[in-house]
Amino acid sequence: MWKGRFAKATADLVQQYGESISYDWRLYKHDIAGSIAHARAQVSAKLLSSDEFAAIEKGLREIEKEIEAGEFNFSIELEDIHMNIESALTERIGAPGAKLHTARSRNDQVATDTRLYCREEIDNITVLITGLQQSLLKQAEQYAAALIPGYTHLQRGQPVTVGHHLLAYVEMLDRDKSRLADCRKRINACPLGSGALAGSTINLDRQQISDELGFDRVTTNSMDAISDRDYIAEFLFDMALVGTHLSRLSEDLILWCSSEFGFATLSDAHTTGSSLMPQKKNPDVCELTRGKTGRLYGNLVALLTAAKGLPLTYNRDLQEDKEPLFDSIDTLSLALKVNAEMIADMAINLDTCEAAASDPLLLATDLADYLVKNGVPFRDAHELVGQAVALSVQTKTPLDQLDLSQVSEHYGADAKDVFDLQTALAARTNPGAPSIDNVRAEVARWKQSL
Numbered sequence: 098m099w100k101g102r103f104a105k106a107t108a109d110l111v112q113q114y115g116e117s118i119s120y121d122w123r124l125y126k127h128d129i130a131g132s133i134a135h136a137r138a139q140v141s142a143k144l145l146s147s148d149e150f151a152a153i154e155k156g157l158r159e160i161e162k163e164i165e166a167g168e169f170n171f172s173i174e175l176e177d178i179h180m181n182i183e184s185a186l187t188e189r190i191g192a193p194g195a196k197l198h199t200a201r202s203r204n205d206q207v208a209t210d211t212r213l214y215c216r217e218e219i220d221n222i223t224v225l226i227t228g229l230q231q232s233l234l235k236q237a238e239q240y241a242a243a244l245i246p247g248y249t250h251l252q253r254g255q256p257v258t259v260g261h262h263l264l265a266y267v268e269m270l271d272r273d274k275s276r277l278a279d280c281r282k283r284i285n286a287c288p289l290g291s292g293a294l295a296g297s298t299i300n301l302d303r304q305q306i307s308d309e310l311g312f313d314r315v316t317t318n319s320m321d322a323i324s325d326r327d328y329i330a331e332f333l334f335d336m337a338l339v340g341t342h343l344s345r346l347s348e349d350l351i352l353w354c355s356s357e358f359g360f361a362t363l364s365d366a367h368t369t370g371s372s373l374m375p376q377k378k379n380p381d382v383c384e385l386t387r388g389k390t391g392r393l394y395g396n397l398v399a400l401l402t403a404a405k406g407l408p409l410t411y412n413r414d415l416q417e418d419k420e421p422l423f424d425s426i427d428t429l430s431l432a433l434k435v436n437a438e439m440i441a442d443m444a445i446n447l448d449t450c451e452a453a454a455s456d457p458l459l460l461a462t463d464l465a466d467y468l469v470k471n472g473v474p475f476r477d478a479h480e481l482v483g484q485a486v487a488l489s490v491q492t493k494t495p496l497d498q499l500d501l502s503q504v505s506e507h508y509g510a511d512a513k514d515v516f517d518l519q520t521a522l523a524a525r526t527n528p529g530a531p532s533i534d535n536v537r538a539e540v541a542r543w544k545q546s547l
C-alpha cells in the first residue's frame with residue numbers, strides 16, 4: 098500500500114510482529130459499513146459516479162459474505178482488516194476500488210470501526226446483563242421470604258431474606274447497565290473525515306457519513322478523534338466493574354454452597370467433580386468467574402498503560418487496544434451467559450437457611466431498639482445488650498432464653514417478643530429495608546422494569 102517510497106519489502110518478522118488481521122478481522126462488518134458510507138459521500142462530492150459506487154458496494158457486500166462464511170483468505174502481508182478488504186475489493190473491481198481511500202486514512206477508519214464495534218457490543222452485553230438480572234430476579238421472587246442472616250465481616254449481623262440478598266446484585270447490575278449506556282453516548286460520535294490527523298483538502302460531507310452510520314454527531318477535533326481511545330478505556334472499566342460484581346456474587350455462592358453454610362445447591366450441570374475425591378461437587382463456574390475478573394482488570398490496565406505515554410496523534414502503540422477489548426468482551430459475555438443459566442437452576446436449602454437465621458444474636462440490635470423505645474438512650478441500650486450478650490456467651494445460654502430482667506430493670510416482660518423473627522423482619526419497613534412486603538414490592542418493580 099505504500100510501495101512508492103520503499104525500495105525493500107517489509108521483513109517477515111516485522112510483518113509477523115505488526116499484523117493485526119489475526120484479531121481485527123472481527124471489525125469487518127463495521128469496516129464495510131464505514132466504507133460504503135464513505136463511498137456514498139464521495140458520490141455526493143462527485144468524486145465517484147453512481148456506477149462506480151454500485152461496483153464498490155457490490156464488491157464489499159460480496160467480501161462481507163465471504164468473510165461471514167469463513168471463505169475469505171486473509172493475508173498477514175496486508176496487515177489489518179482495512180487493507181485486506183480494500184485490496185480484495187480493488188483486485189475484484191479494479192479502478193473504483195482504488196478510489197475508495199480518497200480523503201480517508203486507516204487512522205480515522207480504525208477509530209470509526211472500533212466505535213461502531215463497541216457500540217454494538219455494549220448493546221449485546223446490556224442484553225446479557227439483563228438476562229442475568231432476570232435469573233436473579235426469578236430466584237428472588239421464589240425466595241422473597243426465605244430468611245437468612247445478613248453478614249458484615251462475614252460474621253452474622255441481622256436477618257434478611259434470600260430475595261433481598263439477590264436483589265442487591267440486581268441493583269449492582271443495573272448500575273452497570275446505566276454506566277454502559279452512558280459510555281455509549283460518548284462512543285456515538287463519528288471520527289471518519291479526520292483523515293490521518295488533519296482532515297483532508299477534499300471535503301466529504303461528514304454529517305452525511307455520520308447519519309448513515311447511525312452516529313449522533315461528528316467528532317470536532319481531528320487530532321483528538323484520531324488518538325482518542327477513552328471510550329475503549331471506559332468500556333473496559335465498565336466491564337471490569339461488572340466483573341467485580343460477578344466475582345462478589347461468585348464468592349457469596351461459593352460460601353453458600355459450602356457444607357459450612359449449606360444455603361444453596363448448584364445443579365450437577367453447573368458443577369464439577371474431583372478426579373480423586375468421589376464426594377466432591379465443586380462450584381467451578383463461580384471460581385472461574387472470580388478468577389477471570391483478573392483478566393478484565395488486566396485488560397483495562399493494559400490499555401491505560403499503552404495510551405499514557407503517547408504524543409498526539411496516532412502511534413502504532415494504539416493497535417494494542419484491540420486484543421484487551423476483544424478479550425474482555427469475550428470473557429464477560431460468556432461469564433454473563435453461564436452465570437445466568439447457573440443461577441436460574443440453583444436450589445436454596447430452606448432448612449439450613451432457617452436454622453442459621455434463627456440465631457437469636459441476629460436480633461441483638463432489635464433488643465437495643467426495644468430499650469430505645471422504652472426511653473433508654475441508644476448508647477446505653479447498646480451497652481446493656483452487650484452485657485446480656487456477654488452473659489449469654491459466658492453461661493452458654495441463648496440470648497432469647499436469658500432472664501433479661503436480671504440484667505436491667507429496663508427490660509419488661511415483653512422483651513422476649515423481640516426474638517420473634519417474623520415480627521422483627523416485618524418491622525423493617527423503611528424504603529430499602531428487607532421486610533418481606535418490601536422485598537415482594539421490589540420484585541414486582543424489577544419485573545416491570547426488566
Ligand code: ARG
Nearest residue numbers: 117177203204207411415416
Ligand atoms: N491496524 C492499525 C490499528 O489497529 C490500523 C491503523 C494503522 N495506521 C497506521 N498509521 N499504521 O491501529
